[in-house]
Amino acid sequence: MAKTTKLTLSEWDTLHNNGPFPLKILYKTKLESPALMSSDLDRYNDAAQEIQSLITEAKNKNEGFRAYGSAWSMSKIAHQKDRMHFNAHMNTYFSFRNQDLHALSSYKAENLFLFQCGNVVKEISEKLAGHGKSLKASGASNGQTIAGCISTGVHGSGINVGSVQDYVVGLNLIIGPNPGDIVYLERDSKPALNNVFVQKLRSRVIRNDGLFNAALVGLGSFGFIHGVVIEAQNLFLLKRYVKELKKDKAIELAQKQNFKDFDGIPEEVKSNGEANLPYHFKVFVNQYKDNGKYVVEFMYKKPYKLNYPDPFPIIKKSLYRDLINLVVGIGAAVPASIPVFINLLKNSILPKVDEVSIGTLAETFWDAPYQGPAFAISFGVSHTNGEKALKILSKVSIDEGPVPGIFAMRFIKKSDATLSFARFPITCMIEIDGVLWNEKKKLGTLNGLSKKMIEALQNAAIPFTMHWGKNADWKFSGLVNHMYGADAKTWRKYRCSLLSDDMQKLFSNAFLKEVKLDKKEPSDPQLIQSLL
Amino acid sequence: MNLKKYLLPFVLLLFLVLLLFQSCYSVRLASTSGTPNPAAPMVRDDYYRAVEVTELDTVITIGVENKDFTYLIKVTDLCPTGKLHTVEYKNTFGALLLSAVTFGRKRKVKIKYVCMKE
Numbered sequence: 001m002a003k004t005t006k007l008t009l010s011e012w013d014t015l016h017n018n019g020p021f022p023l024k025i026l027y028k029t030k031l032e033s034p035a036l037m038s039s040d041l042d043r044y045n046d047a048a049q050e051i052q053s054l055i056t057e058a059k060n061k062n063e064g065f066r067a068y069g070s071a072w073s074m075s076k077i078a079h080q081k082d083r084m085h086f087n088a089h090m091n092t093y094f095s096f097r098n099q100d101l102h103a104l105s106s107y108k109a110e111n112l113f114l115f116q117c118g119n120v121v122k123e124i125s126e127k128l129a130g131h132g133k134s135l136k137a138s139g140a141s142n143g144q145t146i147a148g149c150i151s152t153g154v155h156g157s158g159i160n161v162g163s164v165q166d167y168v169v170g171l172n173l174i175i176g177p178n179p180g181d182i183v184y185l186e187r188d189s190k191p192a193l194n195n196v197f198v199q200k201l202r203s204r205v206i207r208n209d210g211l212f213n214a215a216l217v218g219l220g221s222f223g224f225i226h227g228v229v230i231e232a233q234n235l236f237l238l239k240r241y242v243k244e245l246k247k248d249k250a251i252e253l254a255q256k257q258n259f260k261d262f263d264g265i266p267e268e269v270k271s272n273g274e275a276n277l278p279y280h281f282k283v284f285v286n287q288y289k290d291n292g293k294y295v296v297e298f299m300y301k302k303p304y305k306l307n308y309p310d311p312f313p314i315i316k317k318s319l320y321r322d323l324i325n326l327v328v329g330i331g332a333a334v335p336a337s338i339p340v341f342i343n344l345l346k347n348s349i350l351p352k353v354d355e356v357s358i359g360t361l362a363e364t365f366w367d368a369p370y371q372g373p374a375f376a377i378s379f380g381v382s383h384t385n386g387e388k389a390l391k392i393l394s395k396v397s398i399d400e401g402p403v404p405g406i407f408a409m410r411f412i413k414k415s416d417a418t419l420s421f422a423r424f425p426i427t428c429m430i431e432i433d434g435v436l437w438n439e440k441k442k443l444g445t446l447n448g449l450s451k452k453m454i455e456a457l458q459n460a461a462i463p464f465t466m467h468w469g470k471n472a473d474w475k476f477s478g479l480v481n482h483m484y485g486a487d488a489k490t491w492r493k494y495r496c497s498l499l500s501d502d503m504q505k506l507f508s509n510a511f512l513k514e515v516k517l518d519k520k521e522p523s524d525p526q527l528i529q530s531l532l
Numbered sequence: 533m534n535l536k537k538y539l540l541p542f543v544l545l546l547f548l549v550l551l552l553f554q555s556c557y558s559v560r561l562a563s564t565s566g567t568p569n570p571a572a573p574m575v576r577d578d579y580y581r582a583v584e585v586t587e588l589d590t591v592i593t594i595g596v597e598n599k600d601f602t603y604l605i606k607v608t609d610l611c612p613t614g615k616l617h618t619v620e621y622k623n624t625f626g627a628l629l630l631s632a633v634t635f636g637r638k639r640k641v642k643i644k645y646v647c648m649k650e
């Protein structure tokens with residue numbers, strides 16, 4: 001049997017110290033040893049049974065229950081005040097054969113994998129590499145669990161790829177304590193696995209595009225995500241170039257995405273004069289120094305080969321934490337010093353100009369060790385509004401601060417997920433990342449900063465979204481309706497149709513209440529019908 | 533009188549020697565492959581915040597006939613695989629001195645290590 005450790009705690013915190021938040025009970029479940037249960041499928045189903053017993057325990061106490069993985073989110077989306085479940089040790093996986101696929105499946109069996117919720121991106125990449133495969137995209141680092149990634153919409157800057165949830169083709173959810181409460185969701189328009197395999201997961205299959213898209217970015221509130229079926233692809237390499245471009249040129253690329261005409265990297269210009277399209281494009285913006293240039297990162301996809309240059313340095317250095325704390329401490333008391341310090345430390349903050357490297361996706365978006373309390377506010381806008389939104393947000397960060405962080409722009413393809421913040425044809429994510437400061441001094445609050453940013457974009461009539469896993473004034477009146485309109489209601493309708501009343505409550509949390517997505521909608525059996 | 537004259541320099545010297553004994557440097561080795569065993573809840577505020585770390589601070593005594601020793605990493609709750617991901621060792625002047633004056637028989641071992649996830 002899977003083994004669960006139950007800890008009685010008074011508080012819980014995120015990796016980046018964005019709490020602490022109150023908590024009563026923390027569960028940690030480990031799979032049964034393979035020495036005692038050799039079948040991976042049996043261990044997977046055994047874990048599902050264990051989770052159902054924990055759900056029963058929470059339900060009987062009329063308390064909430066929420067799974068979390070690596071606690072990387074900076075918002076309180078992962079937190080539940082009653083019972084939280086640490087699932088990173090639930091990390092088995094399955095590959096597939098042709099006989100496991102649905103008759104109408106357009107996928108290749110060799111590209112499909114089911115990963116249990118607690119697999120982190122790094123271990124998924126290593127497991128896939130053993131099959132000659134790779135994830136299609138990841139975030140900027142590799143420590144998030146697969147369930148955490150899709151619940152919050154983790155993204156990179158894959159212009160033509162999308163976010164992590166966009167290569168998910170099936171979801172195995174535990175939506176209650178009873179035997180019929182394990183469901184396997186996939187799209188009716190793009191089925192992946194057949195009923196025979198789904199029965200092995202002791203699950204009820206529902207093939208329904210609308211339901212699947214709603215559950216895809218489920219904010220941890222669509223039941224317990226037990227398994228995620230993804231479509232991988234053959235291993236590939238990313239060639240990375242760091243350049244310094246004139247601001248106008250960098251902004252033109254961001255706004256027009258006219259990479260075919262970009263001749264700034266001669267190695268990527270073809271013989272016909274057209275340039276290759278990058279896999280990844282990122283603009284770093286130090287809002288405190290205008291030298292007329294931006295540092296820009298390009299990555300181009302290359303076929304995989306052996307014996308490419310080692311992408312890792314031999315020695316990896318990091319800044320003195322005490323130095324960062326000192327700088328931020330002084331900055332909180334004397335805000336005018338922050339731009340000076342950021343300019344002094346810019347060589348440690350920004351990538352080195354003219355750097356070139358090559359590596360797999362997993363090697364390129366590699367480990368990010370803990371470097372102290374951190375914040376991030378991240379807005380999604382249409383790429384055509386990127387320049388205007390950047391100007392507005394930079395101005396707020398200077399006027400309200402200056403705050404100890406700098407901006408970056410990344411770009412993502414539109415997602416089909418109902419509540420994905422990548423909802424524009426090309427979404428430009430404008431994010432400010434930095435170090436948390438002492439809000440009792442002269443610098444104002446992070447929430448206040450976020451509120452001013454939201455108001456500024458609203459006043460400029462720029463449609464926007466916000467990253468679910470990052471800091472924001474999530475209590476801002478009408479925020480989610482403003483961002484998602486009718487889609488917010490659609491999401492709630494699917495959730496209320498799939499989950500029973502008591503499970504809606506059990507899988508809710510303060511975050512969901514704050515953004516008004518816990519609001520009850522009439523249950524509609526049509527919405528959860530299997531359409532194939 | 534003479535005692536008072538030498539007291540202050542003596543205290544200062546003692547302080548310096550103590551400081552010297554504590555003076556240290558650490559070296560960290562980490563694998564580029566493999567996933568470290570994660571921590572829950574996260575209670576540390578240092579480099580190891582996200583992972584389960586085992587800390588060892590002891591003195592190993594070996595016999596005159598022993599050339600060296602090997603500290604064996606066992607499977608434990610903190611180290612479910614028994615396989616190493618990160619090792620950090622710390623060296624102090626005091627530890628070097630201890631080894632020197634005991635002709636290598638006593639060796640101070642101050643290590644932190646993180647194992648691979650199961």
